[in-house]
Amino acid sequence: MADNLTPAAKEARRPRDVAQLLAALVEAEGLGVGDRLPPEVELARRLGIGRSTVREALRQWESLGIITRNKGGGTRIVAEVSTRSLHLPLTVQIEADSLSRMLAVRRPLEIEAVRIATRVADEAARRRIMLRMLELMEVFDAGGDWRPADRDFHAAIHEATGNPLFAKVIHQIHRAFHDLYDAPFDQPQLGASTIPAHRDLAEVIAAGDEEKAVAIISGILSDVDEAAIQIARGLHAG
Amino acid sequence: MADNLTPAAKEARRPRDVAQLLAALVEAEGLGVGDRLPPEVELARRLGIGRSTVREALRQWESLGIITRNKGGGTRIVAEVSTRSLHLPLTVQIEADSLSRMLAVRRPLEIEAVRIATRVADEAARRRIMLRMLELMEVFDAGGDWRPADRDFHAAIHEATGNPLFAKVIHQIHRAFHDLYDAPFDQPQLGASTIPAHRDLAEVIAAGDEEKAVAIISGILSDVDEAAIQIARGLHAG
DNA sequence: TCTTGCCACAATGTCCGACATTGTCTAGCC
DNA sequence: GGCTAGACAATGTCGGACATTGTGGCAAGA
Numbered sequence: 001m002a003d004n005l006t007p008a009a010k011e012a013r014r015p016r017d018v019a020q021l022l023a024a025l026v027e028a029e030g031l032g033v034g035d036r037l038p039p040e041v042e043l044a045r046r047l048g049i050g051r052s053t054v055r056e057a058l059r060q061w062e063s064l065g066i067i068t069r070n071k072g073g074g075t076r077i078v079a080e081v082s083t084r085s086l087h088l089p090l091t092v093q094i095e096a097d098s099l100s101r102m103l104a105v106r107r108p109l110e111i112e113a114v115r116i117a118t119r120v121a122d123e124a125a126r127r128r129i130m131l132r133m134l135e136l137m138e139v140f141d142a143g144g145d146w147r148p149a150d151r152d153f154h155a156a157i158h159e160a161t162g163n164p165l166f167a168k169v170i171h172q173i174h175r176a177f178h179d180l181y182d183a184p185f186d187q188p189q190l191g192a193s194t195i196p197a198h199r200d201l202a203e204v205i206a207a208g209d210e211e212k213a214v215a216i217i218s219g220i221l222s223d224v225d226e227a228a229i230q231i232a233r234g235l236h237a238g
Numbered sequence: 239m240a241d242n243l244t245p246a247a248k249e250a251r252r253p254r255d256v257a258q259l260l261a262a263l264v265e266a267e268g269l270g271v272g273d274r275l276p277p278e279v280e281l282a283r284r285l286g287i288g289r290s291t292v293r294e295a296l297r298q299w300e301s302l303g304i305i306t307r308n309k310g311g312g313t314r315i316v317a318e319v320s321t322r323s324l325h326l327p328l329t330v331q332i333e334a335d336s337l338s339r340m341l342a343v344r345r346p347l348e349i350e351a352v353r354i355a356t357r358v359a360d361e362a363a364r365r366r367i368m369l370r371m372l373e374l375m376e377v378f379d380a381g382g383d384w385r386p387a388d389r390d391f392h393a394a395i396h397e398a399t400g401n402p403l404f405a406k407v408i409h410q411i412h413r414a415f416h417d418l419y420d421a422p423f424d425q426p427q428l429g430a431s432t433i434p435a436h437r438d439l440a441e442v443i444a445a446g447d448e449e450k451a452v453a454i455i456s457g458i459l460s461d462v463d464e465a466a467i468q469i470a471r472g473l474h475a476g
Numbered sequence: 477t478c479t480t481g482c483c484a485c486a487a488t489g490t491c492c493g494a495c496a497t498t499g500t501c502t503a504g505c506c
Numbered sequence: 507g508g509c510t511a512g513a514c515a516a517t518g519t520c521g522g523a524c525a526t527t528g529t530g531g532c533a534a535g536a
Contacts, residue, residue, distance in 0.1 A: 039516055050491040052290055055517085059294040060301040071517045072498035101401045108350035109343065116342070163339045169407065277487055288520040293488085309488045310528035 018057040021047050026081055037067065037075040103225045106173045109166060110154075114201070114217040117160040118210045125160035126206045132156045133202035140195045153198060157205070190227045194220050256295040259285050265320050275305065275313040341463045344411045347404060348392075352439070352455040355398040356448045363398035364444045370394045371440035378433045391436060395443070428465045432458050 025047065031037070040058070044051040058075065061067045066079045121129070132153040140146045151174075158167035197220050204212040263285065269275070278296070282289040296313060299305045304317045359367070370391040378384045389412075396405035435458050442450040 041516085044491095052293075052492085053490060055290075056294055056297040056489095058517095059297050063298040063301050069517065070499065072515070073500070074516060098403075101403045104350075104354070104399075104401055105347065105403045105407060108346040112342075112346035161342075163342055165336075165339050165343045169343060279487085282520095290521085291519060294518095296488095307488065308528070309526065310486070312487060312528085 018047075018049065018053055019060055021049075022054070022057050022061070023081055026077070031077060031081075033077055033080060035077050037077060039074070100225075100229060102173050103221075103228065106170060107221050107225070109170050109173075110221055111214055111217055113158050113161050113166045113170070114205070114213050115210055116163070116166075117157045118205050118208060118213045120162060121160040121205065125156070129153070129156045129160060129202050129205055133199055136195065136198060140191050146191055146195070150198075153202075160205075190223065194223050197223075256285075256287065256291055257298055259287075260292075260295050260299070261319055264315070269315060269319075271315055271318065273315050275315065277312070338463075338467060340411050341459075341466065344408060345459050345463070347408050348459055349452055349455055351396050351399050351404045351408070352443070352451050353448055354401070354404075355395045356443045356446060356451045358400060359398040359443065363394070367391070367394045367398060367440050367443055371437055374433065374436060378429050384429055384433070388436070391440075398443075428461065432461050435461075 022043070025043070026037070037043070037058075038046070040051050040054050044054045047054065058067065058069065061081070062069055064079075066077065066081050067075050068078050069075045117125070117129075132149070132155075136146060136149040136153050139149045154170075155167060158164075158170065197216055201213060201216045201220070204216060260281070263281070264275070267276075275281070275296075276284070278289050278292050282292045285292065296305065296307065299319070300307055302317075304315065304319050305313050306316050307313045355363070355367075370387070370393075374384060374387040374391050377387045392408075393405060396402075396408065435454055439451060439454045439458070442454060
């Protein structure tokens, strides 16, 4: 394991030139999350470089999750971008049991996020969490696909920590799971065991009961992780 | 050959698919870390796509830390790449208080790693941890720079979990810290408060006392985090 | 024989122009 | 007023061209 320390030293050379130019322009323009970037041709014109070069820089940003590009629809900023932003590439080798490893890393993060959220959430954040919980209940009771609502609910908790890094790291692990195992959960069964717990979770967070919140999220994670591992096993067998 | 691959290329409009195509080719070619990629023109020819498209995929890989490109010198692979490998980009916004946010995410990971290591470490892993601890003691008593030994010690703990993802995520956060605040700790002072705790930590891990191990690593992290924040504050003031 | 300097080649960096594809918006129709 | 079709816009892809720079061969000299 110690033999793989070389990349850290080799990464002294960072090719951020064009990306830095773009970041400077975005900053000067005062663009933020949700705004649309100027078209590629205009970026090229204003930076005095070719469109291909602009596109490579944009591709870089896209792979870092800073922007999303839509053919014919323009480019939108989805993450904070500035000359002071930093990106951390993680390379994960996927193996047979990698899913349980990802879940093992996600678990303490989710728990800590709930712990911090319970401690520091202000009134507005608690209201957002309750709102997302109600939406989740509604979708679940209607028998629909409650996964997007579930994501929003947990995202509200992450947001309540005031630390976007939690959401980002957890989101990346989440994305990795879906990239690997793009199978639908057994929604009714999993939902029946976890959705009521979500309501309890929102309530104890609102009440500020840290220990109870940690206990509930632990139980939810155990159920979800078990279901995920079952799915992975099924995919592997099939 | 290229004619056979053309429909596949046409099917693959999205850049992620181009990257997947590249990964498949690299895998088929049996290329690994340290090897050189074929030239861009040949990649384009063999994949039946344009060179610009190849370049965008390569730029994506570069931003993920998979390859390094050298003008006139070719492209080299510096990280594992295959159709089964996964790359998680994390974009971190650097702000005045971002350090504390990074530390807030690292903390539960380090604690969970210690918890798991205490539970699952086998005899060899425990011996490695003890060995690293003894080396750390030696360097510290000699008054030298004990940070590399400290890193090795913690790496031994991460390794003992049997889950390399822990080490990777923590390592990236660590690297981000050093990229931002490249200042030396007040080593004697910080060492005096934490190094003895490291010896205790190694011993309770060897003894399998999970709760005690968690308590000790929590204390160490608190000391280190506090010192780090002091440093960051000093840099900001200076 | 070894070293050193030069030069051709190779590979990436950049730019341009063109066409294809697709989301967005608007004007006109019912 | 709502809906649809078409113009427009913006990204996706391609191929070619030249610039820049590392690599390696080759020959001259000590």
